[in-house]
Amino acid sequence: QQIQEEMNKQLFDSLVNFLRRSHSEFQEKATEWTCQMKSREIPTAALILGVNVTDHDLTFKSLSELIQNNITPYVASLQAKDCPGIKNLMQKLMGQLMNCYVDVDSLDEEDCAQVSQNKIRCSMTSLISWYENITKKTDFETPSRKRTSSRHLQSPPVVVIFKDMESFTTKVLQDFIVISSQHIRELPLILIFGIATSPMIIHSLLPHSVSSLLCIELFQSLSCKEHLSTIIDKLLLTTQFAFKLSEKVLQVLINIFLYHDFSVQNFIKGFQLCIVEHFYSQPLSVLCCQLLEAKKRVNALSHSQCENIRRLPSFRRYVESQESEKQIALLTSDNFLKEAVQKLLEDLHVYHENYVPVLRCLHVFTSSLPKYPLGKQIRELHCACLESRVWESEDYESSLQLARMLNKSDLVTMLQKCMEIFVSSSGKEFDKVVEKLKDFLAQFQKPEGACQEQEESVSSQKELQKKTDLYHLQKTLLELKESRRSKKLTKFEILRFEVVDFIDSLVRNYLVPADHKTLHEIMYFNTASTLREHLNAAPRIALHTALNNPYCYLKNQALKSDGGSISNKAPDICIVYKLHLECGRLINLVDWLEAFSTVVMAVEGPNGDAAVSDQVDDIIHARFIRAVSELELLGFIKPSKQKTDHVARLTWGGC
């Protein structure tokens, strides 16, 4: 659990870092821009953030932090729900500004400011006087205040952030803008609008007379998809985290992201949930950590944990592939098992180390192909690789075909990129690969020169080639070339084939899907269904199945039925629900009760005792009342005044 908390922390750190990075650009722009705001208009930044509303909070938080640190201490961020009227808006604004002011010059003489905050009439004039007060003070005490003097400008502007501009009432916004534009000389104000839809919204919200008071500059934040790919890059495609997602889980998460909310935060939440689930449900997840740590832990495994390992399907497969003595040793001796597990874990680690660079390399190749047979984003490629042997898929075939038709410059740049990837990666096995790539590159450079020389003297070229030909491969190439000297491009073509085949061999070697690896269960979280259940639940469906088909939950033979109908022994509410499905918009309670009692009586059997039946009738009546009020609670019906003793149905069709 500790590990998992650590990982959570790391996760968040990376996210925050990322956000910070994405905002540095706004930052820079904002700084230059504060200098030029001497005009009559209010400088305004419109920040287009996209529809992933839930991420905005984080964005704004880091943004205001940044501004606070670098430009001005006076930042106020307003949300529409706090400001139903101009008065509330001013109140909120002043409160925030004054509080942050208090923060800056911690506990000076500012008690009075805080107290008065509630009492003073919140108006622009008071705001201005406050501001003048402060700036004066800052001027006086410049030396004493390092922050304000050194980093902030002479008269720091007041930044007001409107987090969700669309949900503000237009009236409030207009008033605020008009008022503040009149005081712009005394109070350097900057507005930042957070916009979720499109920049047009400013003009539709504000009339021309108002929007002309603004000097709007537009900023586009990174799209949420880019956020996502950075996060996937940082979290999944590294060897830093031992924890991995299997293909299905990743697919679920991405689908939720793409089809439901575009929210990076939710994606992270899903990822966290995966971690929690994994560590909670998989007893062997103790081994899911850095390699060295894991080795230590392997040594400390108890017998029962060893048994757990033996029970893993992937491990069983591994055992079966061994010789018989080894099999016995693996199955009986814990120590032997531990050694084997250590070795396997190391293998797995190496596999991961190799997997990522090769994946990136393949992505470099495939992402520039026309029509993107293997997907545009690296995550798609990742999914494809995890899902099955990627080289067996048709898409892979076609992408290789396309790769064989690349032109030279593209190929060279790709190779260079791949080189970089491999060089930067830590895998030990890649030295050879790098060499090979270098060689390819060199060869690509050469033919050009060679061709030119060819015309001058064939022999010199031959010599040249012989000198540099260090590899067997080149010799064959040379032979080929000699045999078909008439076609000068052939050499390039052959080289191209070579390159593609080389990449292919890399893929075959390193991009084996993870489920083929022994002990993958330790690292990979695999139960996509639980994830979907908890993140993307369908309460209506659950209710519907429970009502329609109680057998799903209550495993009683009496309830078993096929087709649409349910048995008469079902719980009361199911029967009542069934009967209500048969009605139109209004339901007569009496008829309903009668139908219900007929159904229920049939169960009880024809024990037609007159004395008893009266009693029974009351009970049935009570049961009916209960069932109906339960249905009301669930929202299927509501009482209706249209006719006496009638209820209205609230659902139509489905559930």
Add this chain to the structure above:
Amino acid sequence: MSQHGARGGAALEVKFVPDEAVLKHIAEDAAFKVRKDKPQLAVSVKGFVKTLENISDNEAQEILEEKSYVAALGIRAQDSMGNGSGVGGGEVYTFQTPKRSGKMAELASELARTPGQSEAVDCAECPEKTVKTPQSSSKCFGEVKLSGWGKKNEFVSTTPYRLRRRLAGPDTPLESESEYSASCSEGEEEEQKESSTAETVQKTPAKTKAASTPLPKKSLSKKMKEDKMSNPVEEYFEAHSSSKVLTSDRTLQKLQKRRLNQETLRDLLKKAPFPFAAEIKELNEEHESLFSKWMLQLHLGFNIVLYGLGSKRDLLEKFRISMLQESVHLVVNGYFPSITVRSILNSVTEEVLEHTGTFRSPLDQLEFIMKRFKEDSSLELYVVIHNLDSQMLRGERSQQILAQLSSLPRIYLIASIDHINAPLMWDQAKLSLYNWLWYETTTFSPYVEETSYENSLLVQQSGSLALSSLTHVLRSLTPNARGIFRLLAQYQLENKDNPSYPGLSFQDFYQHCREAFLVNSDLTLRAQLTEFRDHKLIRTKRAADGVEYVLIPVDDSTLTDFLEKEDEDV
């Protein structure tokens, strides 16, 4: 066809014997019963098929429904192969099945009758067609009946012909309109405007009953039907297009059943058998095994929401007892009718933070709580909310506040929802504040506590309450005042069939009272009315023309009861 018919008829007779026995058992005249059941059924069946379609449309992943849908499709295909040719008998047979409406479920239990079940799904198409055929023909030929109908006569002999004709066109309001005085409802639905022009086209022939029209009409309506079948939206509007609703006019009043109050209801329910106890227990145990997981996840910053059929109150209680004994926790009974966000926040500030003092608004209070929790890292609070989606808490503002509360890192929220539309109250922002993990906990246990406060639907309960208060107040009044009230009540009862009855105008009221020697001037009447109004016995409203109308805001049945009681007293 006749062969088919014969077979169908024979099969039917056998099956209907128990049915009629049941009908007798209820001691209602069979005809009435049959009439009532039919309209219900045809609609029902349609609804049912649509159910399946809808689900598969919306939730492709939900394998279960999909399966049943596929199964239904299969069955339907099979069936149409089987008796598609037998227009008369075969389909009349399927038409008969729906007639037993309420008892479909009952009969379904008899496993031997597997075909019956398939019909339940299948008849969606067939009955409508068959319904049309006999109906139009019966209009044309009067007494002449199709063979299928003749067969039917054998066992529905008690049903008069006129009635059967009603039965024939139960699913469309338009046909019935021409013959049946469908109970009028006052509230004109907006949807009426939406009612397709096609329908009005249809209506006219139905009303004129021209002998020449039946043929085109038949085909048209058939086509219409098929269109509607394919489109659930259409069907919604079809159902809501007319303010006339076909339901029987019976009321609980006529049932001669004594009204149950809350206590007797509870006692009776205690006596009622509790089926499937073992299975429910098993389910609960399954859920209980998740408790430690919930704790872990709560501590990791998630909040947990439980959904699924059945009361989740006991489950949450168990969770509370087993896991939260040593920690500070707050239980909110959302189903309690007078719960508010403010009271929740108050209990947080007063009980947990031990702060005495008031706040100007819930937002201030929330801010205070947030500040305290940020400052003091030792504070931890578990909040258990039963029925987060209850009437009082489902408002946007209260949800916003609760969401913000739950987003605090050391407040752990575990809640349950029941309403089918509960997830609609959260938008993206709230969802991310809540940070829900969903858990399906279907318990099938009855909502005992949750529904005990729900007095709106238990007509039995609310009626008695109103009646007792009426008599109680009136007993303390002078005989003259009682007379005035009686007069008003009688007048209102006389007009109970008039849906647009505005009330008794003050002038008329004064006239009546004078005639009965109850008042001597309109001033005394006015004083009396003021007193009534203070006790909420009457309501006055001014019409557009300035005339004042007086009305007793109690339903007719209660009023009748009241008058009867008064008569007894006198």
